[in-house]
Amino acid sequence: MSAAASARTILTSLHEIMASRTHAQAKLNQVVETIGESLDSEVCSIYLLREGMLELFATRGLNQAAVHVTRLAVGEGLTGTIAQNIETLNLDEAATHPEFQYRPETGEEKFHSFAGVPIVRRERAIGVVNVQHIEPRKYEELEIEALQTVAMVLAELINNAGLVDEEQLESSSTASTGQETATGLELVKGLALGEAVFHQPRVQIEHTVAEDTEAERQRVYLAFDKMREQIDAMTGQAEFGIGGEHEQVLETYKMFAYDEGWSRRINEAIDSGLTAEAAIERVQQRTRMRMREIQDPLLQDRMHDLEDLANRLIRIVSGQLGTAAQKGLARDSILIAKNLGPAELLEYDKRRLKGVVLEEGSQTAHVVIVARAMGVPVVGRIRNLRGLVREGDTVLVDGDKATVTLRPGNGVLSAFEARFARKKEKQAAYAKLRDVEPFTRDGERIEVMMNAGLRDDMGMLAMTGADGIGLYRTEFQFLVSAQLPQRERQARLYRDVLDAAKGKKVVFRTVDIGGDKSLPYIQSENAKEDENPAMGWRALRLALEREGLMKVQARALLEGCAGRELNVMFPMVSEPWEFDAAKEVFDAQLAYLKKRKHQLPTAINYGVMLEVPSLAETLDQLLPRLKFVSIGTNDLTQFLFAADRANPMLAERYDWLSPSILRFLARVVQTCVGQPVDLGVCGEMGGRRLEALALIGLGIRRLSITPASVGQIKELVRKVDTKEIGDAMRGWLASPPANLREELIAWARSREIDVD
Ligand code: PEP
Numbered sequence: 001m002s003a004a005a006s007a008r009t010i011l012t013s014l015h016e017i018m019a020s021r022t023h024a025q026a027k028l029n030q031v032v033e034t035i036g037e038s039l040d041s042e043v044c045s046i047y048l049l050r051e052g053m054l055e056l057f058a059t060r061g062l063n064q065a066a067v068h069v070t071r072l073a074v075g076e077g078l079t080g081t082i083a084q085n086i087e088t089l090n091l092d093e094a095a096t097h098p099e100f101q102y103r104p105e106t107g108e109e110k111f112h113s114f115a116g117v118p119i120v121r122r123e124r125a126i127g128v129v130n131v132q133h134i135e136p137r138k139y140e141e142l143e144i145e146a147l148q149t150v151a152m153v154l155a156e157l158i159n160n161a162g163l164v165d166e167e168q169l170e171s172s173s174t175a176s177t178g179q180e181t182a183t184g185l186e187l188v189k190g191l192a193l194g195e196a197v198f199h200q201p202r203v204q205i206e207h208t209v210a211e212d213t214e215a216e217r218q219r220v221y222l223a224f225d226k227m228r229e230q231i232d233a234m235t236g237q238a239e240f241g242i243g244g245e246h247e248q249v250l251e252t253y254k255m256f257a258y259d260e261g262w263s264r265r266i267n268e269a270i271d272s273g274l275t276a277e278a279a280i281e282r283v284q285q286r287t288r289m290r291m292r293e294i295q296d297p298l299l300q301d302r303m304h305d306l307e308d309l310a311n312r313l314i315r316i317v318s319g320q321l322g323t324a325a326q327k328g329l330a331r332d333s334i335l336i337a338k339n340l341g342p343a344e345l346l347e348y349d350k351r352r353l354k355g356v357v358l359e360e361g362s363q364t365a366h367v368v369i370v371a372r373a374m375g376v377p378v379v380g381r382i383r384n385l386r387g388l389v390r391e392g393d394t395v396l397v398d399g400d401k402a403t404v405t406l407r408p409g410n411g412v413l414s415a416f417e418a419r420f421a422r423k424k425e426k427q428a429a430y431a432k433l434r435d436v437e438p439f440t441r442d443g444e445r446i447e448v449m450m451n452a453g454l455r456d457d458m459g460m461l462a463m464t465g466a467d468g469i470g471l472y473r474t475e476f477q478f479l480v481s482a483q484l485p486q487r488e489r490q491a492r493l494y495r496d497v498l499d500a501a502k503g504k505k506v507v508f509r510t511v512d513i514g515g516d517k518s519l520p521y522i523q524s525e526n527a528k529e530d531e532n533p534a535m536g537w538r539a540l541r542l543a544l545e546r547e548g549l550m551k552v553q554a555r556a557l558l559e560g561c562a563g564r565e566l567n568v569m570f571p572m573v574s575e576p577w578e579f580d581a582a583k584e585v586f587d588a589q590l591a592y593l594k595k596r597k598h599q600l601p602t603a604i605n606y607g608v609m610l611e612v613p614s615l616a617e618t619l620d621q622l623l624p625r626l627k628f629v630s631i632g633t634n635d636l637t638q639f640l641f642a643a644d645r646a647n648p649m650l651a652e653r654y655d656w657l658s659p660s661i662l663r664f665l666a667r668v669v670q671t672c673v674g675q676p677v678d679l680g681v682c683g684e685m686g687g688r689r690l691e692a693l694a695l696i697g698l699g700i701r702r703l704s705i706t707p708a709s710v711g712q713i714k715e716l717v718r719k720v721d722t723k724e725i726g727d728a729m730r731g732w733l734a735s736p737p738a739n740l741r742e743e744l745i746a747w748a749r750s751r752e753i754d755v756d
């Protein structure tokens with residue numbers, strides 16, 4: 001008999017047994033008889049987890065007196081090992097296995113061969129099903145396959161019969177898998193505790209045995225078609241997978257999606273009587289087991305891609321397509337994802353979202369900027385994240401140390417609470433500086449402004465005591481909207497923002513769409529082929545060509561700021577004419593409003609972001625037309641180093657404190673000296689203490705930073721002497737030390753300036 005056929009026979013019998021009206025124990029007794037008979041085994045036993053122990057619930061062939069008496073800890077004996085490692089054992093001579101333990105009450109001494117399979121639910125072993133044989137022979141692969149399929153169905157049946165309760169399952173999980181810590185890359189500082197929630201939740205398979213095999217086959221065919229369509233569509237989308245390695249990933253996805261072997265194996269699993277979902281999972285289990293034996297990191301990466309795809313297929317087949325955001329967060333949560341877009345993150349309930357852990361991610365990816373603005377700690381670059389963490393696990397995110405502790409024990413939890421309390425104290429101390437103006441020790445006033453992008457962010461202005469909004473990312477409203485926001489809606493937002501600012505300065509940046517901030521409703525013809533979206537058709541380049549976009553925004557800004565001062569800043573200006581073209585759009589709208597005698601802003605100040613290096617070369621030409629320049633160090637660094645800011649492979653490669661960046665910035669400062677232009681920095685760099693210190697040393701006197709950093713940067717400012725750090729910086733830039741960061745740390749520490 002083939003594996004499919006023997007599994008099918010057992011499944012049909014199991015189905016009948018479970019549908020019968022006998023009580024649970026009688027059903028289990030029949031189940032072990034059926035399995036034992038079908039696999040020609042003298043013994044078949046089922047152990048189930050009860051109060052953290054694996055208890056013999058039913059057996060054919062062992063002493064019946066041992067039922068509900070023999071109990072093994074997880075990890076104890078062969079059965080315990082199977083449950084602990086969630087692995088199959090197939091031995092011709094059980095006694096030769098190092099974990100073998102003899103239990104006299106069972107009378108199992110006469111049986112030589114042994115095969116056991118874990119019964120898994122929600123990725124945890126809830127029991128084990130074993131078969132034993134008098135002859136010392138290994139079970140054939142086909143028999144093991146059948147046993148594994150049966151174990152999968154048993155998991156569902158046991159659950160439906162209420163033989164294991166969910167609570168037990170939960171408590172067993174902590175017992176069977178202990179604390180684990182993984183180190184990644186610090187993306188947003190801070191501490192957070194919550195339960196793991198997968199951005200793309202794993203589907204819970206409710207039905208494993210098919211009523212109609214042909215119907216299940218059809219469901220899988222359709223799901224494959226849909227999945228292939230999705231993958232093909234992604235290949236056509238340049239912005240897919242902000243991870244940067246997207247091409248390689250897509251190729252692998254495509255290879256798997258069209259892999260005949262994969263679909264054939266799923267078909268065979270359907271032949272054995274499983275539903276479409278169960279068949280996909282069954283094949284996946286088998287692949288997982290094989291892969292576990294191969295310790296090749298490259299293959300494991302591929303395995304991860306296949307897992308992703310199998311999950312997608314199960315989601316399609318089961319119709320459970322939503323992300324965790326759509327389902328809503330029930331408790332304090334730590335979001336687990338491979339990567340996310342900024343709009344996806346914004347969909348989450350801010351009150352419940354405590355932290356984010358990503359498999360990819362980089363400092364200046366927009367999703368990270370959004371998380372920082374939300375005050376949500378993020379750790380990135382955790383390899384095999386989805387393999388380590390399980391949905392519902394307690395997770396501790398330490399954004400300061402770039403670590404993630406899974407299932408933390410009591411010791412770690414209390415240390416965490418102590419640190420959390422200290423952090424709160426520190427924050428309370430920063431909060432005390434809210435109304436204190438940040439003057440340096442030598443009396444220089446440093447403007448500490450904050451970056452914002454959502455209406456909700458405005459509350460932080462009063463909370464932090466920032467001097468104003470140095471960068472309002474107007475595209476965020478576009479990102480959270482399903483369609484292009486209309487002029488009136490935009491104008492209302494700008495008005496609300498100014499109201500909330502209560503007279504403090506706000507700098508509105510015109511839309512910066514594109515790069516890692518793509519919008520489904522704004523696609524260019526050639527964006528599809530745009531291989532480098534960060535250097536492509538984005539920001540001002542896009543806005544100037546989409547006449548409607550810039551024109552509408554200009555009108556909305558002029559109307560929204562009527563009767564008040566309008567500060568407008570253009571992103572990604574690469575050459576002076578682009579500034580002129582953008583300003584012309586504003587001038588035309590201004591003339592239109594003037595003609596119709598609408599109320600106008602009391603003053604309009606125009607400025608540019610300096611984030612494309614080419615602008616630095618012609619800045620002197622443009623300066624007379626500008627009121628201010630804001631250096632966007634996020635994009636500037638990616639262009640200076642030719643290193644995609646969203647590419648996780650490059651996330652740690654270059655340092656903001658490298659002489660190349662600092663010398664470049666020093667030249668920009670030099671160009672602006674003596675000119676009636678305000679110069680500031682609005683990239684993420686300015687929100688980090690050490691980097692802010694360096695910027696002050698370069699002569700920067702205005703920083704616009706993430707709100708969470710305002711308190712600590714104010715505190716830093718008060719400890720700095722601008723002349724001292726200016727001299728030190730000049731020295732380092734004239735002849736750069738091997739490690740400027742280390743030099744700066746030592747310099748700061750010697751002056752009791754806290755740099756962490
Ligand atoms: C920058 O590039 O530094 C910047 C502040 O703009 P954004 O991060 O929105 O691209």
Ligand code: MG
Nearest residue numbers: 611632634635
């Ligand atoms: Mg930028």
